[in-house]
Amino acid sequence: MDQPFEIRTARLWMGEDGIARKTIKGGAEETLADARQSVNALQQLTGGRPAPLLVDMGGLRAITRDARRYYASDEAARSTSALALVAGSPVGRVCGRFLLGLNPPLYPARLFDETGEALGWLKEFIV
Amino acid sequence: MTADARVRDPRIEQILDVLLQLAGGNLQARGRPSDRADDLDAVMTGLNMLAEELTATTVERREAEETLRRAQEALEEKVQERTLALTSKTQDLERLNDELQQFTYVVSHDLKAPLRAISNLVTWLEEDLGERLSGENRKQLDLLRTRVQRMHKLVEALLDYSRAGRAAGRIESVDTGTLVSEIVHSYSMPSRFRVIIAPDMPTLATNRLQLQQVFANLISNAIKHHDRPDGNVWVSARRANGGYEFQVADDGPGIDPRYHQKIFEMFQTLTARDKTEHTGIGLALVKKLVQEAGGQITVESQLGRGTAFRFTWPQ
Numbered sequence: 001m002d003q004p005f006e007i008r009t010a011r012l013w014m015g016e017d018g019i020a021r022k023t024i025k026g027g028a029e030e031t032l033a034d035a036r037q038s039v040n041a042l043q044q045l046t047g048g049r050p051a052p053l054l055v056d057m058g059g060l061r062a063i064t065r066d067a068r069r070y071y072a073s074d075e076a077a078r079s080t081s082a083l084a085l086v087a088g089s090p091v092g093r094v095c096g097r098f099l100l101g102l103n104p105p106l107y108p109a110r111l112f113d114e115t116g117e118a119l120g121w122l123k124e125f126i127v
Numbered sequence: 128m129t130a131d132a133r134v135r136d137p138r139i140e141q142i143l144d145v146l147l148q149l150a151g152g153n154l155q156a157r158g159r160p161s162d163r164a165d166d167l168d169a170v171m172t173g174l175n176m177l178a179e180e181l182t183a184t185t186v187e188r189r190e191a192e193e194t195l196r197r198a199q200e201a202l203e204e205k206v207q208e209r210t211l212a213l214t215s216k217t218q219d220l221e222r223l224n225d226e227l228q229q230f231t232y233v234v235s236h237d238l239k240a241p242l243r244a245i246s247n248l249v250t251w252l253e254e255d256l257g258e259r260l261s262g263e264n265r266k267q268l269d270l271l272r273t274r275v276q277r278m279h280k281l282v283e284a285l286l287d288y289s290r291a292g293r294a295a296g297r298i299e300s301v302d303t304g305t306l307v308s309e310i311v312h313s314y315s316m317p318s319r320f321r322v323i324i325a326p327d328m329p330t331l332a333t334n335r336l337q338l339q340q341v342f343a344n345l346i347s348n349a350i351k352h353h354d355r356p357d358g359n360v361w362v363s364a365r366r367a368n369g370g371y372e373f374q375v376a377d378d379g380p381g382i383d384p385r386y387h388q389k390i391f392e393m394f395q396t397l398t399a400r401d402k403t404e405h406t407g408i409g410l411a412l413v414k415k416l417v418q419e420a421g422g423q424i425t426v427e428s429q430l431g432r433g434t435a436f437r438f439t440w441p442q
Contacts, residue, residue, distance in 0.1 A: 027162055061160060062172055065179045090169030091160065098176050 005041035009034045014045045018126040019052045019119065020080075024092075026059040032066035039070070043079040050081035050107070052122040056115070058088025063095050072103040082125035083109040084118035138167045145174055154182040231289040235282045242282065246275050284408040287340070288415065301335045303342075303373070304328030307362050310343050317356035322346065325363035329371055331442050337416050338440065342375070344409045345436050349377040370422070370442045376435035382428040390426065413438075 004013035009028035014020050020042055024030070030038075042053065070076060083105060087093035096111040108125070112118035141158045148156030157175045160168035249272050253260065260268070304324055311322045342362070349360045360377045382390065391414045413436075417424045421441045428434035 058164075061162075061164065061168075062175060065176070065183050089164040090166045091164040091172045094169045094173040094176070098173070102180065 005045065007034065007037040007041055010038060012038065012041045012045060014051070017119075017123070019054055019122050020045055021054050021056075023056040024059040027061050028059055029062040029064075030060065030067045031064050032070055035067035035070040035076075039076050039079060046079050048079070050077070050079055052082040052084070052125040053080050054084050054086065054115070054118055054122055056086050056088055057092030057096055058086070060088075060092050060095050062091075063099065068099055068103040071099065072105050074106065077106040080105070080107050081127070082107055082122055084122050085109070085111045086115050086118050087111060087113055136167060138171060142167070142171055142174060145171075145178070149178055149181070154178060154185060228289045231285055235285040235289065238282045239279070242275055242279050246272065246279075249275070281408070284412065288408055288412045297334070298332055299335055300330055301333050301338060302328070302330045303338070303364060303371075306335070306339055307342050307346070310339065310346055314347065314350060316350050317358075319357035320350065320353070320360075321358075322350075322360045322362065325361070328362070328364050331371065331440070333440065333442075334420070337420060341413050341416050341438065342373075344413045345375040348409060349375060349379060349434070353377060353379040355379075367439055370440055372437055372439045374435055374437045376433060378433040381430045381432045382426065382434055383430050384428070387426050387428070391424070 004011055009030050010022050010024045012020065012022045022038065022042070028034075042051075045051075085092075085096040085099065087096055093111070099105075100109055100111055110118075110121060112121070138158075138161065145156045145158045157178060158171040160171040160175075249268055253265075253268060256264075304326075307322075307324050307328065311324070316322075346360060346362070350358070358377060358379055360375065362373070362375050364371050364373045366372075391410050414424050417438045417440070422439040424436065424438040426434065426436050
């Protein structure tokens with residue numbers, strides 16, 4: 001496993017299976033600055049090549065509109081080939097729905113209840 | 128269920144309060160979820176996010192409306208500027224046109240006096256020299272008189288052209304059948320030449336002089352340019368667009384379609400002036416008169432198949 005990245009709202013690392021992981025810290029409220037940091041960290045982890053990403057949303061308490069729009073941008077798409085969101089909590093589920101519903105990313109993305117199920121789906125996108 | 132469990136969660140009050148504020152127009156209203164991240168917090172978070180979307184789209188809509196309003200104002204300003212520029216240009220053109228017409232009128236008018244003088248001089252020379260004039264000299268004087276007469280006609284035609292549409296003609300009831308008949312009788316034409324006037328020619332309220340000039344020019348052209356002494360000219364009319372469409376058609380030599388536009392231009396003639404006496408202004412004058420009256424003129428013709436001029440004349 002590569003050296004993990006710690007940002008204000010999350011921890012990111014690259015798994016040995018070629019799937020990048022992001023775990024949101026408890027009580028985090030993600031803003032545009034946090035989203036930029038997250039994408040930047042992911043780009044460093046993947047070496048600039050798009051990789052599948054698993055996000056554990058359990059700790060997320062809110063995400064701003066600007067942050068959601070940024071995740072749907074071209075810039076964010078450069079480091080992500082597919083996105084699996086694991087709800088983790090009712091709040092995580094609501095935030096996930098907003099992310100995928102109002103600001104759908106440019107790459108394949110789905111919301112899951114189980115991490116195992118999410119990883120199974122992401123494996124299809126490992127190059 | 129215990130009494131404590133029935134105590135309402137304060138977050139419900141908060142959610143209701145945020146909803147009421149949003150409904151009242153306070154789009155900045157937000158709730159504060161707890162750390163439990165349970166269903167109620169999910170509702171609160173969702174409500175906050177919806178409020179944020181609503182605020183953002185409202186702001187975006189207002190900005191778009193403002194941009195649209197500014198663009199509309201700029202466009203209206205531009206249209207106003209262009210309209211002013213166009214109005215000014217139109218006024219300039221009208222003034223130039225008036226000046227040109229005035230110039231044409233003055234020049235034509237002033238040319239008549241020296242022409243009359245030359246004509247008189249020729250007559251006096253003939254009278255004074257009498258029998259001493261050789262046959263060649265007499266021929267040259269005749270030629271000079273013919274040229275002067277031609278120039279006089281040209282000047283008259285130019286005067287007519289510059290006057291066309293300017294004279295404040297009286298509107299009167301005009302029986303076009305009688306009008307055409309009078310024009311025809313004023314011409315001396317070959318005995319076998321016929322001008323056939325349709326029996327249903329209309330009576331209309333218009334400027335008699337202008338309509339008379341149009342018919343006179345078209346009929347005289349048809350006679351003058353005909354290649355046979357037993358030619359026919361037909362004059363007819365029909366209702367068209369609230370006015371009338373008149374037709375002056377002949378069975379003469381016809382006009383090559385290549386020249387259909389050219390014939391309406393000033394000084395354009397299709398035959399040598401020595402062959403047929405004309406100024407090259409007649410059809411330009413006709414077109415101007417028709418347009419001044421609010422009508423249009425067209426020609427239909429093929430070489431060897433006669434010619435039909437049609438013009439519309441508003442009622």
